[in-house]
Amino acid sequence: xxxxxxxxxxxxxxxxxxxxxxxxxxxxxxxxxxxxxxxxxxxxxxxxxxxxxxxxxxxxxxxxxxxxxxxxxxxxxxxxxxxxxxxxxxxxxxxxxxxxxxxxxxxxxxxxxxxxxxxxxxxxxxxxxxxxxxxxxxxxxxx
Amino acid sequence: xxxxxxxxxxxxxxxxxxxxxxxxxxxxxxxxxxxxxxxxxxxxxxxxxxxxxxxxxxxxxxxxxxxxxxxxxxxxxxxxxxxxxxxxxxxxxxxxxxxxxxxxxxxxxxxxxxxxxxxxxxxxxxxxxxxxxxxxxxxxxxxxxxxxxx
Numbered sequence: 001x002x003x004x005x006x007x008x009x010x011x012x013x014x015x016x017x018x019x020x021x022x023x024x025x026x027x028x029x030x031x032x033x034x035x036x037x038x039x040x041x042x043x044x045x046x047x048x049x050x051x052x053x054x055x056x057x058x059x060x061x062x063x064x065x066x067x068x069x070x071x072x073x074x075x076x077x078x079x080x081x082x083x084x085x086x087x088x089x090x091x092x093x094x095x096x097x098x099x100x101x102x103x104x105x106x107x108x109x110x111x112x113x114x115x116x117x118x119x120x121x122x123x124x125x126x127x128x129x130x131x132x133x134x135x136x137x138x139x140x141x142x143x
Numbered sequence: 144x145x146x147x148x149x150x151x152x153x154x155x156x157x158x159x160x161x162x163x164x165x166x167x168x169x170x171x172x173x174x175x176x177x178x179x180x181x182x183x184x185x186x187x188x189x190x191x192x193x194x195x196x197x198x199x200x201x202x203x204x205x206x207x208x209x210x211x212x213x214x215x216x217x218x219x220x221x222x223x224x225x226x227x228x229x230x231x232x233x234x235x236x237x238x239x240x241x242x243x244x245x246x247x248x249x250x251x252x253x254x255x256x257x258x259x260x261x262x263x264x265x266x267x268x269x270x271x272x273x274x275x276x277x278x279x280x281x282x283x284x285x286x287x288x289x290x291x292x293x
Contacts (some may be wrong), residue, residue: 003209004202005151007195008278011271025272031265033230037287039162039185046187046287049261051229063271090269092196092205100205139226142206 004095008102012089014060014068016082016108021066025129027088028059029104029140057114058106058134060088065119069132073113082111082134107138146235147200147213153193153277155238157250157290160189188252188286190236197267197280210262210282217255223262233260236284249293252286260286 013022033054037046062068073079085108092102115133122128159166161184169178199205200213210224214231221231236253253260264283 001201002203003148004199005195006197006199006202006205006208007151008197008269011269026268026270028269029265029267031224031226033224033263035230035261035263035285037162037185037187037285044183044186046185048258048287049230049232049285054226094199094202094205096202097205102205142208 006100006102007093009091009093009099012091012101015085015087015089016068017071018084019066019068021062021068023063023066025061025063025127026059027061030057030059031055032057053137055135055137056106056140058088058111058136059131060134061129061131064128065130069113069116069134073116079112082108082113084108086111086134103143105141105143106134106136107140110138111136147198147209147215149192149194149198149209151195151198153195153279154191155193155240156191158189159186161186188288188290190252190284190286192282192284194280194282195277210265217257224265230261230263232258233262233284236260236286251291251293252284253288256288259288260284 011024011027013020014024034052036050038048038050039046072082086106088104090102092100094100111134113132114135117131119130120128163184166184166186167181170180170182172179198209199207200209211222213222214220215223215233216231217234223233224230234253234255234257238250239247241247261284262282263285266281269278
């Protein structure tokens with residue numbers, strides 16, 4: 001066993017609700033862990049760690065628009081979980097293989113659209129982007 | 144001892160977090176102009192490690208991140224992050240730094256210590272934008288004991 005780096009080269013596509021989109025500008029995956037050091041009065045150093053919930057926030061910025069998440073939010077009803085699948089495809093590189101297909105798969109039944117930022121369309125702008133934020137408490141698998 | 148040696152580091156940073164806001168704050172005295180001393184806050188080290196993508200415990204297995212698959216505790220039983228359970232205290236955490244003149248030193252936050260250092264955050268940022276220099280993964284840690292330069 002020899003340790004080594006994995007370098008992600010680019011995003012190939014995002015798949016959600018049965019739609020495959022390739023006009024992806026960026027992806028951000030935050031694993032948020034509610035972990036707090038524990039203290040007692042009149043001491044300086046913490047005693048241990050209090051661990052509570054963990055969840056992921058996935059931010060996807062789309063270059064212009066597509067229908068990836070259209071089925072996952074509305075203003076007159078509850079947001080339903082993403083259906084069918086929620087997958088991000090990458091090309092990565094290691095010291096042994098310069099072109100590895102890397103897939104992040106999320107448990108779609110626990111993935112909900114949390115935010116949709118302004119979809120701004122501006123003449124002369126370098127890019128017109130729309131940003132979606134997905135929240136999930138399910139498992140992420142990498143294959 | 145369970146040791147992960149990571150070399151694709153873009154930066155390492157550390158800071159002191161004072162729980163009550165500042166490490167010390169003035170102790171005001173009733174009906175007096177001058178503070179009578181300072182309050183001391185609870186404190187800990189927060190460490191941030193930014194990697195060029197990620198680090199694999201076995202480079203032939205591209206789908207395994209070190210934080211989820213390489214054991215970091217003294218008993219050699221658990222990795223740093225357990226997605227659906229408590230994270231494992233990391234028993235060994237050292238940063239080897241090369242100086243401008245070719246010299247070197249080591250920052251030691253945990254050396255065969257238990258229950259003092261944990262991984263508390265992971266952020267991956269991948270971009271297709273032109274001229275993106277690196278696709279990064281940042282790991283954040285909390286250390287409850289003193290960092291030592293050796």
